[in-house]
Amino acid sequence: MAQAVFTAGRTSAWSAPRWRPRQASVLAFALLAPSLLFLALFTYWPVAQVLWQSMHGQIRVGGPQAYVGLDNFQKLLADAAFRKALVNNLVYALGTVIPSLVLALGFAMALVKTTRVNALFRALFFLPVLIPLVAAASIFLFLFLPNVGLIDYHLAKLAISGPNWLGDPDIALWSIMALTIWKNAGYYMLFFLAGLQAVPADAYEAAILDGAGPWQRLRYVTLPYLKPTIGFVLVIGLLNVVTQVDHVFVLTKGGPSDSTNLLLFYVYQQAVENYDAGRAAAGTLVMLALLLVVTASSLRTLERSFGEKEP
């Protein structure tokens, strides 16, 4: 199944047009019209609005929106909370995507053989993907609860006192990251399971004949074959870490001292808590720019995954 998706683009090339171009164009745009309408309404128009809003703000307290030039951006960059959110998001991205990726690869390699037991374990790793992030967060709220919570309770039995998981500015982001890894690793595992199917068995046999150990086989056989999968998972992972903040909302509200504030949550905060639409818009633009960089740098991966270009 996955194979079909990953290779479809390679097997069939674009065919020559069969209908007269004009007629085909009219038909094509008619078919695309519903999608383009919704894209315009909820993707392009909002971006235009954000652009407009980012250069407007209240000049008079309680007054209407007026043109303020680049004021919002200046204030944004001067805001320590924003810079913090930016750094946090970077740490959060690296600290969740890479471990999830390594774990997912490990799970996939261990469970690649299709047996009943393995199927069960794959399902176990996949379960967190299915529950809502806010539901996961409400479970983890108890896990991380000081003194009484699941972790501290069991640590206490070993006569260890845990740190303040969500209340210590040095620890809180890592706690949130643990939740993210728990939630996503099983998802990424599926891609690696599919990717491993593409590694030909004789490649391993040859490697074994050459006397390669497991590490060498991983390094010289498995990983090269998995390169497209890794690239793909990396992109999804990066998009996920920017667009999902439900757990921050439930667990910490960005605190303590902004230590778990992420870009999207910062934007939300500026818009609805601080009531500063201009700064929120400026923040959104910065976030969009970052997403663009991620997407643009991985455009080839995406194009290949979606079969637009030949690899």
Place this chain on the structure above:
Amino acid sequence: MSQASTGVATGEVSPKLGYAATLLVAALWMVPFLWMLVAAFNPESIGAGMASLVPSYIPTLANFREAWASADFPRYGLNTTIISLGILAVQVVTITLAGYAFARLEFPGRTLCFYLFLLQLMLAPVVLIVPNLTTIARLGLYDTLLGVMAPYFVSAFGTFLMRQAFRAIPRELEDAALIDGAGVFQRIGFIYLPLARPSLVAFSIVSVTAHWNEFLWPLMVINSPDLRPLTVGLASFTRGAEGAQAWGVIAAGTLLVSAPLLLAFALFQRAFVNSFVSSGIK
């Protein structure tokens, strides 16, 4: 294939060790679920014993009763179902049409259109939460289920998925129908869609899962309690202004909210796994 995991251990770490480590991690992965189950059936809801993973009590449904009474779960469930299936219904139409256009038609500006769609992958509606809320309000859709659904009516990911499925279908089939005088919608409906069923099922599962679990956007759009989806309803348990939490009830509520998808997964495990593998981006 199996050689990968059963090969002779000559390296630093034996694959067997790796397998054992994986099973150990799996046990760790289960802990939150285990706690949810143990706590949900605990006659207590507050206090020191809530953290135990070994049930030392006679199970009770009291927490479920309390959760059930605190929130109108059947209603929330219905709303979530309407939202997820409503989005899917419209998406199926838009992605099929657009997918066909990309797969089978040559037209000026096609590459541009491709990138216009690709852009949506990163401009997720939740990133544009503030302006989208304004748009929804202007369209008079604030505090309506339609308002929650509308931004998702088009799916770039679904379009690309359908396009690939359509392109794998032999052209000859369509040409034959063309000779029989079938119109474009007939050709799509009777030739392409049935043959692309696996992709459609895959997309449906991924789409429903994503929207079933969504939180921040419906939280912003919906005010009326009658229109609240499950996730927003659940959040009301965990966040209070000046009070305390009843953990057993929270666990029960979380279980109630997660149960439908977990159940669906238990029943259609294969379909789920295949869908997610072929999906990539939600």
Place this chain on the structure above:
Amino acid sequence: MTTTRRTLLAGAALAASFALSPAFAQGQTEIELFFPVPVDGQLARDMATLLKEFNEKNPSIKATPVYTGSYDETLIKTRAAMKAGKPPAAVIMSANFLLDLKIEGEIQPMDALIKADGKTNDQFMGQFFDALHGNAVLDRQVYGVPFHNSTPLLYVNTDHLKEAGLDPDKLPANWEELVTTAKKLTRRDGDRVTRWGMMMPSNYDYGGWILQALTHSNGGQWFNVDYGGEVYYDTPSMLGALTFWSDLVSKHKVHPAGVQAGGAVSSAFLSGQASMMLLSTGSLTHIRTNAKFPYKVAFVPKNVKNEVPIGGASLVIPTGVEGERRKAAWTLINWMTSPEKSGWWSRATGYFAPNKAAYDTAEMKAFIEKNPDAGIAVSQLAFAKPWFATYRTVPVRKAIEDELAAVLSAKKTPKEALVAAQKQADEIMRPYVEQTALKLPTN
């Protein structure tokens, strides 16, 4: 031809709307009440019960309760609804957001409605405890009607006092006693603390309020009650308060480090892992229902004087609610804040009934007789002051709460923290200050 068809269609549409809207048929005014739930799901049901009774008594009005989450989220939801052109008719709004809403022109004064009832503002507000006026009457206009109120309260597990050989009837009354008691109550297993002597919530929203209570107990003020552009973060009284809290953590080691959420504090208290806590009177019912041990409550211990801020919420009418809807909202507000209903809600939640007459009702007298802790909570109202409220209350509050978190995690000294918080707060309020207090005649 086309005209006829259009008319027909319009007629059909009109007929359909008649058939589909029973409210129109009955001539009811439909209003929504946004309300936050402070404790748990039970309260949402209590509110539904309350409004059901209201609807039965007032057949011309149909009020729907809309649960909107925490105080902060209720503000957010209200603003979103107003932006969408659908303002709710009435909102139970955190009392310290009223000033902000007034500055932004988002809530309306109720003076005309009060006058129409044949009362003056003073007569109207006279039915409520004096401490509540500051957050409701702004610029001599009534913007909010107090609905339920609270103050911080000291909760003590008296079993633990006995275990430690202390007199269970003598609760700490000042900071000195608080520290010595907390030290005796704290239990250690080597370096590890197994039971904390004292806990105070420090999460967003709660932390600022508790710090205000400590500041007032230390003789200080948080903000300029008469002007929304000044806070007194960098002052000796607040430095003392913050240092006291920080000392409980780092010096006396009787209070856990880092941020503690309100729910975590009450969970620790209820499970016997904390012996004393400062928490809202609004949690009284929750604690009373769930504590499996005897407990007592007392005033917030003082250093300089007994003084605490109020908390809780008032009923407001958003701008844009006019005509019948406004009248209906006013009817609802008056009904909800009447002595009987106010008292009923108070007994259900643990909050004060702001209406003084509620405490003269027979039910309330019997209730306080049976639950003396509720009586102690009310008597503290005599020492209560307004809750901090400034231009952009939430970010101004967050400015110090972030610093508080840093101090409790030993990242900053109290002095550094207060200087930073003051700077941040001044920066946030600058536009307002420049357009009010610093806007001077130029020629």
